[in-house]
Amino acid sequence: MNVKEQVLKVVQELPQDASIEEAMERLYLLYKVEQGIKQADAGQKVSQEEAKERMRKWLR
DSSP: OOHHHHHHHHHHHSOTTOOHHHHHHHHHHHHHHHHHHHHHHTTOOOOHHHHHHHHHHHTO
């Protein structure tokens, strides 16, 4: 599915009373997920243990 098709699908799935802000938030989430997949495919990822350690530091 190309980007235009993905955007149209997101917009079509919004409730009828959705705001522009809600639409933009969903599109931004789609963008961030795509970026994360590209990074993971490129080997730019951390182990579950490293993620847990980072969370421990952030939540102190």
